[in-house]
Structure formats: C-alpha cells, structure tokens
Amino acid sequence: MSADQRRRQLGESEAPVEDEIADSYDRIVEEGAGRLARSWTIILVTGTFGGFEVGTGVMAYLAVMHATHSHLLAGLAFGIGFVALLLAKSELFTEGFLVPITAVAAKQASFASLLKLWSGTLVMNLVGGWFFMWLVARAFPEFRPELETAARHFIDAGFGWQSVCLAVLGGSTITLMTRMQQGTRSDMAKIVAAVAGGFLLAGLQLFHSILDSLIIFGAIHAGVSVSYGDWLGWFGYTVLFNILGGLLLVTALRLLRNKELIIESRRRAPADPDAPR
Numbered sequence: 001m002s003a004d005q006r007r008r009q010l011g012e013s014e015a016p017v018e019d020e021i022a023d024s025y026d027r028i029v030e031e032g033a034g035r036l037a038r039s040w041t042i043i044l045v046t047g048t049f050g051g052f053e054v055g056t057g058v059m060a061y062l063a064v065m066h067a068t069h070s071h072l073l074a075g076l077a078f079g080i081g082f083v084a085l086l087l088a089k090s091e092l093f094t095e096g097f098l099v100p101i102t103a104v105a106a107k108q109a110s111f112a113s114l115l116k117l118w119s120g121t122l123v124m125n126l127v128g129g130w131f132f133m134w135l136v137a138r139a140f141p142e143f144r145p146e147l148e149t150a151a152r153h154f155i156d157a158g159f160g161w162q163s164v165c166l167a168v169l170g171g172s173t174i175t176l177m178t179r180m181q182q183g184t185r186s187d188m189a190k191i192v193a194a195v196a197g198g199f200l201l202a203g204l205q206l207f208h209s210i211l212d213s214l215i216i217f218g219a220i221h222a223g224v225s226v227s228y229g230d231w232l233g234w235f236g237y238t239v240l241f242n243i244l245g246g247l248l249l250v251t252a253l254r255l256l257r258n259k260e261l262i263i264e265s266r267r268r269a270p271a272d273p274d275a276p277r
Contacts, residue, residue: 024183025102025261031182032103035091036113043091043120050090050121051128051214057081058129058214059136061202062143065150075203078211079195086181086194093122093210094174097246098254099182105255106265122210122239129214137221144222151219153205154212155230159237163207167238170206171245173197179250209239 038046060077068074085092096118103109136143157163177197181190201208216231255262 020183021258022261025258028099028102028182029106029108029265032099032101033108035096036100036103036109036117038117040116040120043117044124046089046091047093047121047124048128049088050085050092051125051130051210052132053084053088053090054081054092054125054211055129055132055136055214056084057198057202058133058211058218059140062136062140062146062150062218065146066143071205072199072203075199075201076195078202079198081211082177082194082198083191086190091117091121091125092174093118093125094171094208094242094246095178096121097171097175097243098178098251101247101251102255102258102262106262108265125210126213129210130217133214133218134221137218141222143218144224147215147219147222148224148226150205150212151216151224151226154207154216154234154238155226157207157234163237164241166205167207167209167241168245168249170201170208170238171242171247172249173200173206173245174208174242175246175250179254207238207242209235209242212238 057078057080060080061074064074064077065071084090085095096114100109100114100117104111104114137147157166174197177193180193180196184190184193200206201211213231213235216226216234219226220228220231
C-alpha cells in the first residue's frame with residue numbers, strides 16, 4: 001500500500017479522531033449559527049413546541065410511575081420527551097448551552113442573539129409546558145399522587161449543597177447529551193443518547209429547571225398544596241446552577257479542546273456576526 005493510499009485511509013489530519021472532532025465542531029458551529037439567526041417569532045414558536053414535547057416525556061414518566069412506582073423505569077419512559085424534541089427539531093432552553101455558545105465563540109453569531117434565544121426559549125418552554133400539564137392533570141386525575149410526591153421532592157429539598165449539586169449535574173447531563181448527539185451523524189445513536197439523557201435526569205431525579213417545573217405545574221393543576229411561589233423559589237437557583245453545570249463541566253472544556261478550531265473560525269468570521277453569510 002502506498003503512502004498516499006494509507007494517508008487517505010487515516011484522514012486529512014495526523015489522527016483520524018481529530019478529523020472526527022473537526023467535523024463535529026463544524027456541525028455544531030453551523031447549527032448554532034442557524035439557531036441564533038432565527039427571528040423572535042420562530043424562537044417563541046419552537047420554544048412553545050419544546051414545552052409540549054418535554055411534556056410528553058413527563059406524561060410517560062407519570063404513567064410508568066403510576067404503574068410500577070419505579071423511578072428508574074419511569075426515567076426510561078421519560079426519554080420519549082427528548083426523542084420527540086430531537087426528531088421534531090424543537091428548542092429546549094437547557095439544550096442551548098454547547099451549540100449556540102460555540103457559534104458565538106467562533107464569532108459566527110453575536111452574544112445578543114444568544115440572549116434572545118435563551119430568554120425566548122426559556123419563557124415559552126414554561127408557557128407551553130404549563131398548558132400541556134393542565135391537559136395532563138385534567139386527562140389523568142389518577143396521576144395526582146405521583147405528581148404530589150415528585151413535586152414535593154423538589155420543593156421540599158430546600159437550598160443546600162445537595163440541591164446545588166443535583167442542579168449542576170442536571171445541567172451538565174443534558175449538555176453532555178447534546179454533545180453526544182452532535183458527535184454522530186447516526187439518527188439511531190442520537191436517539192440512544194436522548195433516552196440515556198432522559199434516564200439519568202428523570203430516573204435519578206436530578207434538578208432540571210424545565211422538566212421539573214412541568215411536574216410542579218402539573219401538581220398545582222391537580223390541586224396539590226404547592227404554590228407558584230414555592231416553584232419560583234426552587235426555580236430561581238435551579239436554573240442558575242443548570243447553566244453553571246452545562247457551561248463549566250461540558251461547554252467550557254469543549255471550547256478549550258477546540259481552541260485551535262475556534263481561532264481559525266474567528267479568522268473567517270464576518271465583521272458583523274449577524275450579517276448574512
């Protein structure tokens with residue numbers, strides 16, 4: 001075998017793994033720039049759909065909990081929600097760390113567009129999820145005990161090291177799920193990553209600002225003695241540490257790993273990141 005033939009087998013760089021990482025990086029930047037270029041209307045609509053689709057996972061989680069009383073089995077069922085998000089191309093706030101931030105770091109989009117994506121998606125995930133859980137609470141009144149137990153798990157936890165760590169792990173877990181999905185072109189592998197992420201988040205009852213808000217909303221709709229003030233007190237610190245977990249434990253390390261690729265992207269970046277490319 002000639003040196004040229006061997007070189008083609010190994011890839012364009014000194015290591016095939018580096019070629020795969022570069023290819024994954026390009027996909028992340030391209031997708032992130034596209035998501036950050038969306039109009040307010042599209043952001044709000046896809047955020048609403050994201051709330052609905054995560055709600056399907058919560059509904060599946062409650063159904064399995066009602067039948068089996070097993071958090072682990074229910075966590076597997078919750079993966080339906082992440083599969084729906086993946087295949088329907090909707091937007092979930094906590095999936096907005098690695099991909100869009102990498103696009104901003106590469107100067108393919110502006111920080112202002114990142115804030116627009118985050119704020120619009122977060123609000124509409126909650127609005128869509130609130131409405132979906134109203135439907136679930138009315139359609140399945142038998143889920144009330146499961147809703148009460150699950151909501152109490154979060155509301156009664158209080159602010160302490162355990163709650164902080166559960167929120168940090170929640171943010172890092174879903175960001176890692178996003179990274180795994182971006183690391184492959186296989187739809188089946190992406191679905192496996194979605195199910196695995198759902199299992200860890202729901203099965204281990206990690207603190208997730210959107211997923212668990214829907215559970216608390218469902219409990220309120222079902223008449224459980226939980227208030228929106230209780231939810232807000234829990235949500236305030238959970239969303240903060242979800243962000244920190246996703247940024248520090250996954251996103252920042254990936255940016256450091258791809259430092260040379262980011263520098264090269266910045267050289268090619270337009271003067272105005274939001275200008276049409």
